[in-house]
Amino acid sequence: MALYVQKFGGTSVGSVERIQAVAKNIKACRDEGHDIVVVVSAMSGETNRLLALSAEISADPSPRELDVLVSTGEQVTIALLSIALQELGCDSKSYTGDQIKILTDSSHTKARIKNIDVARMQEDLKQGRVIVVAGFQGVDEQGNTTTLGRGGSDTSAVAVAAALKADECQIYTDVDGVYTTDPRVCEKARKLERITFEEMLEMASLGSKVLQIRSVEFAGKYQVPLRVLSSFVEGEGTLITFEGVEKMEQPVISGIAFNRNEAKLTLVGVPDIPGAASRILGPVSAANIEVDMIVQNIAEDKTTDFTFTVDRNDYQRVKQVLESVSEDLGAQSVVGDNSIAKVSIVGVGMRSHAGVASKMFDCLASENINILMISTSEIKISVVIEEKYLELAVRALHSAFDLDSDAVAE
Amino acid sequence: MALYVQKFGGTSVGSVERIQAVAKNIKACRDEGHDIVVVVSAMSGETNRLLALSAEISADPSPRELDVLVSTGEQVTIALLSIALQELGCDSKSYTGDQIKILTDSSHTKARIKNIDVARMQEDLKQGRVIVVAGFQGVDEQGNTTTLGRGGSDTSAVAVAAALKADECQIYTDVDGVYTTDPRVCEKARKLERITFEEMLEMASLGSKVLQIRSVEFAGKYQVPLRVLSSFVEGEGTLITFEGVEKMEQPVISGIAFNRNEAKLTLVGVPDIPGAASRILGPVSAANIEVDMIVQNIAEDKTTDFTFTVDRNDYQRVKQVLESVSEDLGAQSVVGDNSIAKVSIVGVGMRSHAGVASKMFDCLASENINILMISTSEIKISVVIEEKYLELAVRALHSAFDLDSDAVAE
Structure with missing residues (x-):
């Protein structure tokens, strides 16, 4: 019995079929007895569609209004995923960033998270519900909708995991883990079972684009164990963890x-x-x-x-x-x-x-x-x-x- | 100098071009010195698009999640209209039903408005801003997003007008007013300058589909003067007003x-x-x-x-x-x-x-x-x-x- 925060990106929820597949995945994990909070992005293409509408009207739209606009993308996904979960008989409830008070500063389009109110989520978890949270978005002290900038859903997931003291924050992507190097260049590349936060940060900054570097920093700072795994293929993925764990078994070089x-x-x-x-x-x-x-x-x-x-x-x-x-x-x-x-x-x-x-x-x-x-x-x-x-x-x-x-x- | 609440429906904001035309209309009225609060619907077709996505997943989706889903439609419009207004040099700010606390009961998909908090809007009006409000939606005591049911944007507009004690609530539609009868049946049909609320209610209940009957009832109850006019053609439209006004001049039959x-x-x-x-x-x-x-x-x-x-x-x-x-x-x-x-x-x-x-x-x-x-x-x-x-x-x-x-x- 663990508490997992699971994050699914735009490609993973890019169609009704994909949303239904994600719901099945979550239901299976729930059936094992785990508590689950899901964080989702907008369906792939949706954010760009919205930005294009705005670009037709103004070359320099107000960041406040842009946030009102693009935050609808994630809101559509949480509703659809919650409906899909309920259709599978899995009790669930969706929340926008505003509704669970993902409090941020007021830097529209690139806000930073300051606090998350966990009372409401904890009550739902107690009731046995899967919670579906809109990633990428929050609310400032004045009640304005804010967004965290591109890739911000990873950061949302890590922040929710930190606030709830989750056992793991699982980032579902289109790759099945972190590799010793790019398999397209070296066919002997090996998937790592574990990698430390420091190594992951270096790998990310050096061009390995598995995770947003900001979310890795955030997870490291709040000591949230992070796991990268595929939403398309089954597997354990790669756990990003703290130095010292089984250090003796670590190879000299990780990647x-x-x-x-x-x-x-x-x-x-x-x-x-x-x-x-x-x-x-x-x-x-x-x-x-x-x-x-x-x-x-x-x-x-x-x-x-x-x-x-x-x-x-x-x-x-x-x-x-x-x-x-x-x-x-x-x-x-x-x-x-x-x-x-x-x-x-x-x-x-x-x-x-x-x-x-x-x-x-x-x-x-x-x-x-x-x-x-x-x-x-x-x-x-x-x-x-x-x-x-x-x-x-x-x-x-x-x-x-x-x-x-x-x-x-x- | 008056305070007008102006409501634009889905067809009036059905494309980027239409939104820009509406913004010009508002700007012109603002330039005459009037204070303006705008209430908008989702772009035409959008609500049905969202409902179709949900229908693919479930034949009987949760009303709570449906409200989270469809309320994004109006949210997109308020952001785009606010951006269009700012592009014309007209200071503006958008609000969701949640943000200005359009408090409703918890009857998802057919909620009733209980109260509206006007403090925030009054502050913006004092600052000279045009306020753009998402119609059709509200929030219940527990912070859940609710919607008022089809045609609810008219009701939102009337409720906002009542709460702000606006001088007029102007409903922009695709017809230029209320007629003595359907001009398609009787070519001598005449546009009415005025009609009483009671008459309008009877006309509406008898099949004249100019306004949602609920919004007319609401306006009558809260004594909000209502005006129906076209968002495509200039004109004074028809004012729906209280009995007694110029009663002596009234013909025996209005329509x-x-x-x-x-x-x-x-x-x-x-x-x-x-x-x-x-x-x-x-x-x-x-x-x-x-x-x-x-x-x-x-x-x-x-x-x-x-x-x-x-x-x-x-x-x-x-x-x-x-x-x-x-x-x-x-x-x-x-x-x-x-x-x-x-x-x-x-x-x-x-x-x-x-x-x-x-x-x-x-x-x-x-x-x-x-x-x-x-x-x-x-x-x-x-x-x-x-x-x-x-x-x-x-x-x-x-x-x-x-x-x-x-x-x-x-």
Whole structure:
């Protein structure tokens, strides 16, 4: 007998048939004796349909009214899912964000949750009801409808789980768990039974798009065990848990993340004067461009090469910005490369294992892959390489760090 | 400077273009210095779309969840209309039934309004904002979303107008006012500048479908001046007002209503025993059939002929019910006619004018129209005639009671 919060995204509830399938899934879990609170998104396509209507009327609609508009998407889903559950003989009740007082700040379209009133939900659970909550939405102190921004339903689910002290928050998606790396690149990729929050955060920030990074942070902060599993295929999925659990059994590395959507720029021969970094990155940030890795080395001649990576779509714009910065600073030249990729190994195990970095570099060297940049944190090492070597690097590292599964992934 | 509550139905807000047209209309009125509260329905077709989704899942969905589902329709409209108003530079704010606390009982899908909290609206009006309220919906004491049933947006508008003590509640429809009779039947039909509530109620109950009868009752009860006007054509429409106003100028008769969707049944030779009427109508009502006119005459031989009218769609079912009732009661036979029509003259003026009934009967007799049934109330006289004479009867009465316009109606 456990209390589960189960979250189903837009694809999982994208049609009447899918909603009925989700209802069956919930009913089966309920029949095992568990208490269940469900959090749902709008049916896939619905939010975009509503935004398109608004866009026909105004290029710059009021965020308050946008929230009134798009929050109807989830409201339709909760009603339909609740009706589907009742049709299966499963007592249920739907709630909007307003009705269970998912209290947020007043930042319309990107609100943050401050509190959730659990009294009403606890009463329903006591009555044996499945509770169906509209994700993505809340209400501010003045009673205005707010939304949490794209992907906010994951955050809603985690917040509800935290407030109810649920045993698990189960995020149903279109993948059946978190893998050691992308199975499309490495067929020996293995599904992880567990991964720590820190590792999951690194994997997410490095381009593994299984969960919204904000919901993972939130779950970590409130110590909500999170499970990723498929709403289409049966299985246990992957549990995202706290460090220390069975740490001895953890492999050194949990996964290989990568991102091919990067570009690299270098300002060559920058005079080594105080404030040079900010004079370079200031104009980049002012152009609203996000910088990822940054590397700087002081050379013998008291000038420095300043290198950083950006999203590949920003490459041309950044290059223009740097040309003028280069003149200002009296640097030698700007060079860039937009056919690079970033590969990262992630694992809390590397904290207590020496030589992980050198093992990584050895592995790449043995495949004749040249490393262009290196950046490290406590639980990850990232390298930038030429894009053409990406698949080779991922497979070689996957094998070198003993991540390969015995069976070939489906 | 007046305070107007303006209600726009589904057709008036049926597309983005229509919503933009409505916004312009409101802006123009606002620019004249008036305070405006708008009440809107769901975009035409939307409520049916939502009900169809629910019908795919369940033949008998929970009324509570149905209300959560369909109330999203109006919520979409308030957001889009508010965005359209702001786009025209007109400050506005949208509210759901919940947000301005349109408090109702808990009869889901047919709730009745108990109270409206005006504090929030009054504050917005003071700030110069146009308020856009979702019609058709409310909230019960427990915070559940409720709806008022089909056509409930008219009732919402009247209730908001009553609560705010508005100068007028303006119902925008697809007709430009109330006519002396249906212009499709009588080309000399004239648009009324004014009509009393009592007359409007009789017209509505007799088949003139300009306004929901419930909203007219509600407006009469709370003394809210009601105006019917077109959202497509400019004009003053028809003001529905209280008896006594300019009563001296009132014609004897205000309008001719008719209903061709009736059928007539007679139980012949019913023994005149106590309780006969209830033994006849009890089974009819038990079969969920509504009865309209009822006439009973005691004959010389102490038996009676019991005649009543029903909706034409119920004719066959009622006939079957009556066959078995006839046997029970020992009546002679059941006869029926489903090609009849009802024609009524309506007017508060007939209270103080003798001879209205005889003038009506004379008029019909002079056209050789036989009267099959008669029923009267204080401000209306209804007759049942053969359906084939309907148009002739309406035109003859329209002329006899001096309702013809000088100009031919467009």
